[in-house]
Amino acid sequence: xxxxxxxxxxxxxxxxxxxxxxxxxxxxxxxxxxxxxxxxxxxxxxxxxxxxxxxxxxxxxxxxxxxxxxxxxxxxxxxxxxxxxxxxxxxxxxxxxxxxxxxxxxxxxxxxxxxxxxxxxxxxxxxxxxxxxxxxxxxxxxxxxxxxxxxxxxxxxxxxxxxxxxxxxxxxxxxxxxxxxxxxxxxxxxxxxxxxxxxxxxxxxxxxxxxxxxxxxxxxxxxxxxxxxxxxxxxxxxxxxxxxxxxxxxxxxxxxxxxxxxxxxxxxxxxxxxxxxxxxxxxxxxxxxxxxxxxxxxxxxxxxxxxxxxxxxxxxxxxxxxxxxxxxxx
Amino acid sequence: xxxxxxxxxxxxxxxxxxxxxxxxxxxxxxxxxxxxxxxxxxxxxxxxxxxxxxxxxxxxxxxxxxxxxxxxxxxxxxxxxxxxxxxxxxxxxxxxxxxxxxxxxxxxxxxxxxxxxxxxxxxxxxxxxxxxxxxxxxxxxxxxxxxxxxxxxxxxxxxxxxxxxxxxxxxxxxxxxxxxxxxx
Numbered sequence: 001x002x003x004x005x006x007x008x009x010x011x012x013x014x015x016x017x018x019x020x021x022x023x024x025x026x027x028x029x030x031x032x033x034x035x036x037x038x039x040x041x042x043x044x045x046x047x048x049x050x051x052x053x054x055x056x057x058x059x060x061x062x063x064x065x066x067x068x069x070x071x072x073x074x075x076x077x078x079x080x081x082x083x084x085x086x087x088x089x090x091x092x093x094x095x096x097x098x099x100x101x102x103x104x105x106x107x108x109x110x111x112x113x114x115x116x117x118x119x120x121x122x123x124x125x126x127x128x129x130x131x132x133x134x135x136x137x138x139x140x141x142x143x144x145x146x147x148x149x150x151x152x153x154x155x156x157x158x159x160x161x162x163x164x165x166x167x168x169x170x171x172x173x174x175x176x177x178x179x180x181x182x183x184x185x186x187x188x189x190x191x192x193x194x195x196x197x198x199x200x201x202x203x204x205x206x207x208x209x210x211x212x213x214x215x216x217x218x219x220x221x222x223x224x225x226x227x228x229x230x231x232x233x234x235x236x237x238x239x240x241x242x243x244x245x246x247x248x249x250x251x252x253x254x255x256x257x258x259x260x261x262x263x264x265x266x267x268x269x270x271x272x273x274x275x276x277x278x279x280x281x282x283x284x285x286x287x288x289x290x291x292x293x294x295x296x297x298x299x300x301x302x303x304x305x306x307x308x309x310x311x312x313x314x315x316x317x318x319x320x321x322x323x324x325x326x327x328x329x330x
Numbered sequence: 331x332x333x334x335x336x337x338x339x340x341x342x343x344x345x346x347x348x349x350x351x352x353x354x355x356x357x358x359x360x361x362x363x364x365x366x367x368x369x370x371x372x373x374x375x376x377x378x379x380x381x382x383x384x385x386x387x388x389x390x391x392x393x394x395x396x397x398x399x400x401x402x403x404x405x406x407x408x409x410x411x412x413x414x415x416x417x418x419x420x421x422x423x424x425x426x427x428x429x430x431x432x433x434x435x436x437x438x439x440x441x442x443x444x445x446x447x448x449x450x451x452x453x454x455x456x457x458x459x460x461x462x463x464x465x466x467x468x469x470x471x472x473x474x475x476x477x478x479x480x481x482x483x484x485x486x487x488x489x490x491x492x493x494x495x496x497x498x499x500x501x502x503x504x505x506x507x508x509x510x511x512x513x514x
Contacts, residue, residue, distance in 0.1 A: 005378060005379050005380055006377075006378070006379070006380060007376065007377070007378045008376070008377045008378075009374060009375070009376050010374070010375040010376075010377075011372055011373070011374045011375075011391070012352060012355065012369070012372045012373045012374075013369050013372035013374075013391070013439065014367070014369060014372075015367075015368050015369055015439070015441075015442035016367065016368070016442065016443070017433075017442070017443065018433065018439050018441070018442055019439070022433070022434070022439070024430040024433050024434060024443075025430065025434075083429070083430075084427050084428050084429055084447075085427075085428025085429075085430065085443045085447040085448070085449075086426055086427050086428035086446075086447035086448050087427075087428075087447075089407075089424075089425065089426060089427040089428070089448075090427055092407040092409070092425050092426075092427050093406055093407060093427065095407070096407055096408050098405060098406055098407070098408055100402075100403040100404075101403065101404055101405055101406040101431065102404075102406075103404070103406035103429060103431050104406035104407075106406075107406060177403075177404065178400070178404065178431075178434050178435050179400060179435075179437075179504065179505060180400060180434065180435055180436060180437035180504060181434060250503070252503075319434070322437070323437045323501050323503065323504050325376075325500070325501070326500065326501055326502075326503065327376065327387070327498045327499075327500055327512060328498060328499060328500075328501075328502045328503070329496075329497075329498055
């Protein structure tokens, strides 16, 4: 203790949302990141159903999942739009491409996803018996789009698969590219968000399947449970690697990890993200596969709650994490 | 007047001379119409050690005009950019969407959102530099602690001080290569 020195910094800086701790992003960004990940998960799932030629076995994934992609993205982008401080300049995202800025990549990926998932939506709409009876279904443009999507079903599924993976990873890279925020500054974060998005997509598809496929022994139920369980195991492993990476890295990384290892976000992270979002639904799914206790609602709902919690806790805690004030020689 | 091309302006603060009077911060607010409750320039006081062996450092602080600016890398619209002629980091308010990525990217907390919605920070009084004048903070400093100069010009006052004096930079480990020098 004799040699311990203390440093105290006093500053007259006082900017809103920057001091005393950074808080520039509220609920809008986590909601957008969750819905973006969810849309990515649904896109990948529906593409898989087409590419693996299992449309008949996986009717919800193939026919219903594509219908939710565009609505999820629209709600997410509305949230993101609300977060912009200068909303009139939103078009500026599409007048340039900035290769070093993840947000620029995201803007363009989303732009392309809207086109390809829009085509899948039109195709999926025509699969619904009630839609075919609508006057809308007789519109020449929609029929032409449906025809195009039908002729290029596998090509469209392939591009949706690639774009879905890009979108899912991007929602994590958006945060991990900030070297000034040590909690986010890990390349594993992109994969964590992709795994979580896939898991959320499978959970939502499972909820829809429970409503649509009344037959409980349908192969789609078992497929979705296995798929989700795989995502949960991978996500849990990646979260472990992320924490190990922070702890074995720089002092800034260790301080950031402390936020969820004893710091203010510990209880929320371990209870909502790990227990509610991963451990409990994972256990329920293992039980379901062993036919011990089958719940089509509880596990998917918990996965979705965990996915939302992951984005909220990480966005909030990451903003607090910072590189300590140092005055180095050189 | 000397051409502004290929210049690389930076800033130095003499922490021995700085008394923390905040005249620079007030001059900056007046010169640049910084809104109430916001700061482009501020004063830091750092106390280090263990009583009675304490050292204190006082300095006027702002945007560090980094060589590798994370704010420019993070900007999705090109609003945050490096001004070619002065080498300074600037914000084009006509391109800024207020997405705040640059604020998250800055390790120094130098940026804020103006009430109008665009992001703002120290411009190193680029409007004055272009006219060959000194910055508002440098001009008003009563102890001549603030020095602004071209780091590409070895004869500039700033370059000469860096060569002659002990100096430090803040958060060098952030990898930003700040052009903001503290003379100790």
